[in-house]
Amino acid sequence: MGSPILLRLAIVAVQVLFTTGDLIARANLRADGFTAAAFWSRWFIVYVTTRSLATLGQLYIFANVELGKSMAMFGAMAIVLSNAAGLLLLQERLTGMEYGGVSLAVLAFLVLAVAR
DSSP: OOOHHHHHHHHHHHHHHHHHHHHHHHHHHHHHOSSGGGGSSHHHHHHHHHHHHHHHHHHHHHHHSOHHHHHHHHHHHHHHHHHHHHHHTSOOOOOHHHHHHHHHHHHHHHHHHHOO
16 A cells, blocks of 8 residues: 555546546537537547546555545545636636535545544
């Protein structure tokens, strides 16, 4: 098993790859639509490659961290990264109540991740 710090960094890196894939898909599917032709393009090859690398990283994490803890950490990172990407890259704004809910969800995942 790797060091705890390296495993946490791996979780962040893997979730960044998953979020990057999500952003690639969202941008291209919005432009091209959900059609068969959209999946015969360069962006889809980049998307599949990105998601495949992320999946390999996730499998590494699963081999070295308890499933419940790893999924809690992935969940927290997914919420943080997707909301940051929505705000900074897509100019999506949530209400104060929605950001409060996001904060509570992240807090819940973090409690699960660090609890013994």
